[in-house]
Amino acid sequence: MIKLAPSILASNLMHIEDEIRIFESMNVPYIHIDIMDGLFVNNFSFGTSAVKNIRKITDLVLDVHLMTYDPIKHIPAFCKCGADIVSFHLEATSKPDKAIDCIKEHGKKACITLKPTTEAEAVFPYLDRLDQVLIMGVMPGFGGQDLIVGTIDKIKKLRRYIKEHGYNIDIEIDGGVKESNIRRVLKAGANVIVAGSYIYKDYNIEENINRIYSVFKEFE
Numbered sequence: 001m002i003k004l005a006p007s008i009l010a011s012n013l014m015h016i017e018d019e020i021r022i023f024e025s026m027n028v029p030y031i032h033i034d035i036m037d038g039l040f041v042n043n044f045s046f047g048t049s050a051v052k053n054i055r056k057i058t059d060l061v062l063d064v065h066l067m068t069y070d071p072i073k074h075i076p077a078f079c080k081c082g083a084d085i086v087s088f089h090l091e092a093t094s095k096p097d098k099a100i101d102c103i104k105e106h107g108k109k110a111c112i113t114l115k116p117t118t119e120a121e122a123v124f125p126y127l128d129r130l131d132q133v134l135i136m137g138v139m140p141g142f143g144g145q146d147l148i149v150g151t152i153d154k155i156k157k158l159r160r161y162i163k164e165h166g167y168n169i170d171i172e173i174d175g176g177v178k179e180s181n182i183r184r185v186l187k188a189g190a191n192v193i194v195a196g197s198y199i200y201k202d203y204n205i206e207e208n209i210n211r212i213y214s215v216f217k218e219f220e
Contacts, residue, residue, distance in 0.1 A: 002186065002216045004209065005030035005063050005172065007196030008046075008054075012203070020058050022205050026213075030061045030085075032174070032194045035078070037068040040092050040140075048081045055082025063192075065113060065174070067140050068092060072099050079106035087111035087134050087172075090122055100129050111172070115140060116148045120157040127167050132192065133158060137185075138175030147176030152188045159189025179211055186219050 008031060011019055023031065031054065035046055051064060064083035068074050071088035072095065078086055079102075086103045090112050093099055103110040109131035112123050116136055123133055135155055138145035155171060162169050172192035173185045182193065199208050 001191065002219060003029045003170070003192045004212060004216075005032040005192055005194045006199050006209075007032040007034065007174070007194050009034045010196035010200040012200075016054070017057055019205060020054070020060070022209075023060060024058065026206065026209050028060070028209065030063045030192070031058070032063045032065060032196075033083075035064060035066050035068060035074070036140075040067050040069045040089065048077050051078060051083055052081040061085065063087070063111075063172075063194075065134065066092075072102055075099060075102045076106065079103065079108050083108060085109040085111055085132060087113045087132070089113045089115065089140075091115055091118060096126055097129075100126065104129075113140075113174075114154075116151065120154045120161070123158070124161060127162065127165070127169060130169055132170040132172055134172040134174055134194075135190070136175050137173055137177060140175075145176055147181055147185075151176075152184055155185060155188035155190050162189075179215070182212065182215050183218070186215070 033046055061084045062082055063085045064078050065087045066074055069092050071093055075086055086108050088099050090096055100110045111132035111134050113134040137147045137151040158171055170192045171190045173190040174194035177193055177195050178198040201208055
């Protein structure tokens with residue numbers, strides 16, 4: 001099943017509840033929330049209070065992407081404040097198994113994220129315990145970047161390996177996804193599409209989501 005995950009990093013925080021109501025009315029299943037610590041990436045964003053407040057106003061799946069060093073230190077707090085899926089960067093910890101354990105112990109879905117510079121093979125040893133893999137199509141930290149060449153091949157390689165081993169795992173793509181390349185990432189095997197700048201372009205949220213949905217229909 002193909003799922004859309006609007007990234008609220010690109011949202012108008014003054015109108016976040018109105019935007020969420022639009023997502024709900026259009027059957028958008030996920031909200032993607034980027035958490036940046038200013039160390040792992042050169043930017044800051046939301047914290048536990050933002051996730052907690054969003055959880056209060058919606059039942060949509062909260063897809064929380066930790067761009068932080070030492071994710072094990074942060075995972076419990078985000079699980080407790082309302083995250084449904086917690087993603088951590090493989091590059092940010094020397095103990096990925098412990099991070100997965102921590103997420104699972106809190107009853108949440110576990111996801112590992114790979115930077116563009118990390119090969120798909122790096123996540124293979126953990127796939128039997130994961131619910132999702134997030135492939136970054138841009139260097140993490142800022143929205144509005146172009147999709148990096150090589151992302152499509154990485155998705156293909158990961159999807160092929162998942163299929164060969166019979167795993168039931170979503171592949172999420174985040175960064176640089178727009179109308180001109182969305183067919184390529186879907187054809188490659190991604191089925192969770194994070195979009196921020198494109199969805200909020202000119203603040204025509206409904207129109208932009210409908211454009212994405214029209215492409216989704218081609219793959220149903």
